[in-house]
Amino acid sequence: MxxxxxxxxxxxxxxxxxxxxxxxxxxxxxxxxxxxxxxxxxxxxxxxxxxxxxxxxxxxxxxxxxAAEVVPLVAEPAPVAVAPAPAPEPVAADPAPATVIPLVPAAEPVAATPSPLLLDEPRDGKPDDLTVLAGVGRKLATALNEFGIYHFDQIAALDEEGIAWLDAQQKGFRMICARYDLVGQAKALS
Structure with missing residues (x-):
């Protein structure tokens, strides 16, 4: 080879x-x-x-x-000329005023002011462990602390108005409160 x-x-x-x-x-x-x-x-x-x-x-x-290439998404609308409204015609006085009946009952507004049961900080600097309550996890306990609820007696003192306020702040609180009877549990622990 x-x-x-x-x-x-x-x-x-x-x-x-x-x-x-x-x-x-x-x-x-x-x-x-x-x-x-x-x-x-x-x-x-x-x-x-x-x-x-x-x-x-x-x-x-x-x-x-x-930032240099920012383009407005919507152009500003051109000013619209508004014609003056015609003068209202005089209306004869009606002897019986009409009664206005609302079609939908007005819902009671939830109070914007916080409850007097809320605290700025826990008493004696030590909050209760709210996770002891069935239905209250770490996240809900943290949220309650942020709202000013640190102790079992605060939850035990909640009435319907307080529960409605907390439900407006923390969606689902009313359901958790009803399902696990948080007020009853808190009364037993306080």
Missing amino acids: TIAEDLWLRGQAAQRNLLHIASYNSAFAGTAALQGLHMGLTAPQAFWAAIARAAAKPSPRARARA
Whole structure:
């Protein structure tokens, strides 16, 4: 065998090896991708977290460029000329005024002022653990503390008006209060 033949055979073997490596790698990557899709994985979580961080915080240069390119979405309307209204005709006095009957009964507005039961801070600097009450989780307890309710006796003193006010502030409070009898539980604990 000559050197040329030997080089040619080695080149062919190297080419086959490279093809085998490439096909093996593509088969391995494809199988891994299919298994990942079957398991519900689409991409590494770190990748998506990095994309979210990049999208949430544009660079200062991008913010400056966006601020310079601000275009109003709605053009200001042209002023409209209003014709003066004709003078009202005099109306003869009606002997019996008509009674106005509302079609929909007016709902009682929820008081905008907070209840006097609310506190600025817990008494003696230590609040009660409101999560002891069934139906009150960590989030609801934090929300109640933000409204000024720190102690069981405050919940025990709630009446319908207080529950309605809290329901207006924290949607679903009335349902939780009724379902788990928070007032009754608080009375038992206070």
